[in-house]
Amino acid sequence: MSVDILKISKDAIEASKKYDDVINASIGMFYDEDKTIGGMPIVFQAIRRLPDEKVLPYPAVDGGKAFKENVISWVLGKYEKDIREKMYINACATPGGSGAIASTFSVYGKPNEYLFVSDIRWQYERFADRAKMNLFEHKLFKGDQFDMESFKSRLVELCQIQKRVIVVVNDPCHNPTGFTLSESEFKTLIDILNEQVNNDIIFLYDVAYLDFSHESDNRIKMTYLPLLKKHVFTVLAFSGSKTFGAYGLRLGAAIGLSIDEAKVKDFHSRYVNEARGSWSATPTVSIELLNHFSLPENKKDFLIGLDHINTLVQKRSASFIKQAKEIGLKTHPFRSGFYTVVLTPNPDEDYLKLQEHHIYAVPMNGGIRLALCSLAMHEIDGLPVKIKTILNL
Secondary structure, three states, X not given: OOOOHHHHHHHHHHHHOOOXXXXXXXXOOOXXXXXOEOOOHHHHHHHHHOOHHHOOOOOOOOOOHHHHHHHHXXXXXXXXXXXXXXXXXXXXXXXXXXXXXXXXHHHHOOOOOEEEEEOOOOOHHHHHHHOOOEEEEEOOEEOOEEOHHHHHHHHHHHHOOOOEEEEEEEOOOOXXXXXXXXXXXXXXXXXXXXXXXXXXXXXXXXXXXHHHOOOOOOOHHHHHHHHOOOOEEEEEXXXXXXXXXXXXXXOEEEEEEEOOHHHHHHHXXXXXHHHHOOOOOOOHHHHHHHHHHHOHHHHHHHHHHHHHHHHHHHHHHHHXXXXXXXXXXXXXXXXXXXXXXXXXXXXXXXXXXXXXXOEEOEEEOOEEEEEXXXXXXXXXXXXXXXXXXXXXX
C-alpha cells in the first residue's frame, strides 16, 4: 500500500464529474445511500452548535481531564471499572488514530530497529519511515484463520534480536481485510506476549474500527488486558474520526495501560512532550465533540445513528462477499468492517485496469482493497462480476 490513497480518491471524484458510472471504493469514509458523508446529521448539528469557547481556544495538550476520562470510558465501555481496578490508565489526545500510532513509534521506537507487523496491513510503513524504523513481518492468515503459529515464532525470533519490541495488532475489523480476532484468538495472543518475559513489549492495539465490529460484544476482548504481565505495556490507538464520521477533524487518543504505575506516568509525560513538539494540540472542536457525546443524554441518540451505519455497512459487505463467493472471486477472510480485499496476482497493474473502467480501489500486497463502506447498495450489486471480468480472474 505504497500508493497515495487520498490521491486515488481525488482522481475518482474528478472522474465522477465526467462520467456517471464511477465507483469510488478507495477511501475508508462512510457514505449513506444518498451519498451523504459521515451518515449522522446529529454529529454535524453538534459541531455547528458548539459555542466559540469550545472551538477556538487552545485545548490542553493531552485533551484535558474531562476528555481523558471520557475517551477511556468510551473505549473500555462497561468494563472500565473492572479494568481500572486492575490496571493504571492514562490518555493523551492525538490527531486521529494516526497520531496515536505515529507518536507510539516515535516514543518507544529506535532508529534502525524493527516493528512487528502482519504481512497484510494498513500503511504502518509510512509511520515507520518517519521513525526511521524497519518492519518485521508475521503471516496474518493460515487458511481462513489467524496464523497464530507464525505470530509466535516470528515474535520469538525478533525478541532474540532486540530488547524492546513494538507489536502492532489491528483489530477488530482489520484494515484492509475486514478480519476480526475471536475472543479465544485474542486470549492466545495475550498469552504469547506474556511469554516474552526477557523483553520489553509495547503492545500497540490499533482499535480504529472498534465501534464498527459486529461481534456480540465488541469490547469483551478488553477484559483480557489486565492479564498482561509487567513487561508488556499496552497502547490503545483510538480513532474518533472514524467513530463519529468526522474524518477531517482528526480526533483520536493514545490510551496507555499497565499494571506498573511508573510506566503509565512515563507514558503520559512522553506523549505530551511528543504532542507539544510535533502537532502541538489536537483541535479543540474534536475534543469537545467527544465530550459532548459522552454525556448520557447525547450518547443515546448517537448510538442509534451508529447502529444504522453498522447495519448498513454489514449489509453491503455481506452482499459483496455473497456475490463474490457465487462466482468464485476470492477474498481474504472477512468478518466485519469497512473493507475487503479481492485477491489478484498483479495488484499494481490491476487497480489501473479497474480505473480504466471507472472503478477506483487501492492496490496492496496480494490484492485490491475495496472500501465497501463508501458504496451504496446499488453500486455493490454486480460489482464482483465486473471486477472478475475486467481482471480476468
